[in-house]
Amino acid sequence: MSVFRFMVFLFFSYELKSSELKYNAEMPSRITALSGSCVQIPCRFNVSELSLKNTESFFGFWMKKNHDFKISHFVFNGKTNKTSGFNNIEILGNLSQRGCTTVFYDVMNNHSDKYYFRVETKSSDWKYTYIDNPIEISVSDKPQLLILKPTDLKVVIENTTVNLSCSAEAPCPKQPPTISWSNIPESANITTQLQEKPDKTQSVFSHMTFKASYVDHRRNISCTATYPRNTFNDSTVQTTVMLRVLFPPKETHITIDPSASVSVGTNVILTCKTKANPSKNMNYTWYKRGQENQLDFGEQLTFTVNRKSGGWYFCKAKNEHGNGKSEEIQLIVAESLSLIIGCVVGVSAFLLIFLLITLFLRAKAIRETDISDQGQEKQVQISSIFANGAFVSGEELEMPKDENDIVHYGEINFSTPQTKSSTVKSSGQETIYAEVRGREKEMNQD
Numbered sequence: 001m002s003v004f005r006f007m008v009f010l011f012f013s014y015e016l017k018s019s020e021l022k023y024n025a026e027m028p029s030r031i032t033a034l035s036g037s038c039v040q041i042p043c044r045f046n047v048s049e050l051s052l053k054n055t056e057s058f059f060g061f062w063m064k065k066n067h068d069f070k071i072s073h074f075v076f077n078g079k080t081n082k083t084s085g086f087n088n089i090e091i092l093g094n095l096s097q098r099g100c101t102t103v104f105y106d107v108m109n110n111h112s113d114k115y116y117f118r119v120e121t122k123s124s125d126w127k128y129t130y131i132d133n134p135i136e137i138s139v140s141d142k143p144q145l146l147i148l149k150p151t152d153l154k155v156v157i158e159n160t161t162v163n164l165s166c167s168a169e170a171p172c173p174k175q176p177p178t179i180s181w182s183n184i185p186e187s188a189n190i191t192t193q194l195q196e197k198p199d200k201t202q203s204v205f206s207h208m209t210f211k212a213s214y215v216d217h218r219r220n221i222s223c224t225a226t227y228p229r230n231t232f233n234d235s236t237v238q239t240t241v242m243l244r245v246l247f248p249p250k251e252t253h254i255t256i257d258p259s260a261s262v263s264v265g266t267n268v269i270l271t272c273k274t275k276a277n278p279s280k281n282m283n284y285t286w287y288k289r290g291q292e293n294q295l296d297f298g299e300q301l302t303f304t305v306n307r308k309s310g311g312w313y314f315c316k317a318k319n320e321h322g323n324g325k326s327e328e329i330q331l332i333v334a335e336s337l338s339l340i341i342g343c344v345v346g347v348s349a350f351l352l353i354f355l356l357i358t359l360f361l362r363a364k365a366i367r368e369t370d371i372s373d374q375g376q377e378k379q380v381q382i383s384s385i386f387a388n389g390a391f392v393s394g395e396e397l398e399m400p401k402d403e404n405d406i407v408h409y410g411e412i413n414f415s416t417p418q419t420k421s422s423t424v425k426s427s428g429q430e431t432i433y434a435e436v437r438g439r440e441k442e443m444n445q446d
């Protein structure tokens with residue numbers, strides 16, 4: 001072993017002496033490659049001015065692990081274009097212009113190693129192994145982790161512009177990864193491009209800008225990079241960031257318990273529901289249309305209904321970021337409700353009486369004509385007509401019933417637009433209520 005090392009030392013001493021000067025190859029000291037893909041090594045080197053003057057063409061070589069020219073294992077020999085241990089190696093750089101960028105194709109885990117670059121002139125009067133600049137290639141089965149910035153995304157206030165960027169290493173720029181975002185906010189603008197890093201390796205960089213909305217609170221935004229591979233299935237890597245948005249009360253609305261139409265003496269609870277972040281230490285204020293002063297403070301407004309309780313109520317919810325006002329909601333007190341019912345009943349009764357009078361008059365008219373048309377036969381006819389009349393009147397008696405029913409329907413229809421709107425509202429509110437509740441629980445955890 002020591003003999004071997006000594007020989008290596010001798011060899012390099014010789015090479016260094018022969019060239020006298022130290023040359024450099026610029027390349028990253030290490031690079032991570034994905035198995036089944038390629039790896040491109042960005043590389044530049046400097047050479048003796050003399051050899052450049054000769055405008056001689058160069059040959060590039062790559063050696064594995066051991067840079068000892070004699071003992072080493074050549075993975076690529078530019079003189080013969082022979083590749084060993086790899087499917088293919090290609091020097092992309094123009095060696096005459098001191099470019100030595102090289103692609104190693106279809107890398108496998110057992111290719112992880114240190115590699116050295118070497119240059120020789122055509123006439124072999126100048127040769128140099130860049131022993132100070134090896135590159136360590138480590139081959140992994142998993143793509144490198146994405147960088148999502150800012151990783152510890154702090155809470156943002158509603159309407160602020162948020163910038164998220166996601167970058168994925170592209171060790172094989174010929175088959176760069178594709179970046180995709182999921183669960184993105186509506187206003188998001190995304191730009192994606194291949195970027196060169198300071199060490200000349202490449203990465204795919206995707207930038208997303210959006211305006212934070214309250215609906216984005218707790219949104220989990222993911223960035224996924226998919227790497228195509230030749231010898232294996234595509235490989236993906238993903239990172240997720242959860243957005244936290246601070247916002248004033250939104251979707252403020254009122255729920256009424258037990259119902260929007262109540263009778264005098266009932267205890268009603270009006271609850272002000274809202275979405276906000278933070279949702280702790282919120283201040284609520286209650287108002288009634290037509291009254292300048294606030295009625296009360298607190299999330300709930302509780303009172304016993306009296307004749308004057310009917311009307312339109314609304315609430316305002318407030319946190320440190322602003323406030324939200326609910327729509328006005330109507331509370332109908334039974335008194336006014338009975339008034340409506342009374343009106344309807346009155347109208348129906350009137351119609352019923354009117355119909356009965358009409359019927360009575362008609363029956364009377366029939367009887368009078370019968371009396372005027374005297375005769376025995378006709379008497380029989382009369383009885384039959386009476387029977388008919390009874391039948392007809394029976395039918396007609398049913399008619400008013402029907403009409404009454406229609407009128408009754410009318411009553412329901414008449415009162416429904418009012419109760420309907422509030423019923424629909426309250427049922428809608430009930431759904432929202434349940435939803436809000438769930439979220440509120442979440443928000444309270446903030």
Ligand SMILES: *[C@@H]1O[C@H](CO)[C@@H](O)[C@H](O)[C@H]1NC(C)=O
Nearest residue numbers: 021022023024046047048049
């Ligand atoms: C080669 O480049 C390195 C660093 O870029 C420099 O230190 C060195 O002097 C150069 N050698 C020659 C011979 O130009």
Ligand SMILES: *[C@@H]1O[C@H](CO)[C@@H](O)[C@H](O)[C@H]1NC(C)=O
Nearest residue numbers: 077078079080081082090091
């Ligand atoms: C090696 O490959 C290069 C480019 O593909 C070509 O120009 C050159 O002639 C080849 N040399 C040999 C010895 O095959």
Ligand SMILES: *[C@@H]1O[C@H](CO)[C@@H](O)[C@H](O)[C@H]1NC(C)=O
Nearest residue numbers: 084085086107108109110111
């Ligand atoms: C690397 O491993 C592959 C199989 O995974 C094998 O075919 C190849 O010969 C190995 N190469 C070296 C240099 O050991």
Ligand SMILES: *[C@@H]1O[C@H](CO)[C@@H](O)[C@H](O)[C@H]1NC(C)=O
Nearest residue numbers: 092093094095096097098099
């Ligand atoms: C490499 O550079 C030399 C000198 O600038 C030029 O003549 C030659 O065409 C270049 N070769 C390629 C393949 O670009």
Ligand SMILES: *[C@@H]1O[C@H](CO)[C@@H](O)[C@H](O)[C@H]1NC(C)=O
Nearest residue numbers: 157158159246247248321322
């Ligand atoms: C955000 O913008 C909306 C619409 O422009 C506005 O109504 C709201 O008050 C803004 N929120 C904040 C916290 O400034």
Ligand SMILES: *[C@@H]1O[C@H](CO)[C@@H](O)[C@H](O)[C@H]1NC(C)=O
Nearest residue numbers: 160161162163164207209210
């Ligand atoms: C986000 O990017 C935009 C333009 O790209 C810039 O104006 C803004 O200051 C950036 N915001 C933050 C928080 O970095």
Ligand SMILES: *[C@@H]1O[C@H](CO)[C@@H](O)[C@H](O)[C@H]1NC(C)=O
Nearest residue numbers: 161187188189190209210211
């Ligand atoms: C997204 O881009 C469009 C057009 O380029 C621009 O009008 C819009 O304002 C941008 N949106 C954001 C949130 O930056």
Ligand SMILES: *[C@@H]1O[C@H](CO)[C@@H](O)[C@H](O)[C@H]1NC(C)=O
Nearest residue numbers: 217218219220221241242442
């Ligand atoms: C986002 O992810 C976190 C943690 O996994 C989870 O608690 C939260 O509920 C998610 N947000 C949404 C909107 O699903």
Ligand SMILES: *[C@@H]1O[C@H](CO)[C@@H](O)[C@H](O)[C@H]1NC(C)=O
Nearest residue numbers: 036141231232233234235236
């Ligand atoms: C590659 O994909 C195929 C089909 O999607 C699947 O059956 C197979 O198990 C995958 N192989 C590996 C190594 O993941």
Ligand SMILES: *[C@@H]1O[C@H](CO)[C@@H](O)[C@H](O)[C@H]1NC(C)=O
Nearest residue numbers: 281282283284318319320321
């Ligand atoms: C809510 O009211 C309390 C007491 O009146 C006050 O100290 C607090 O600052 C208020 N909070 C907000 C968000 O207005």
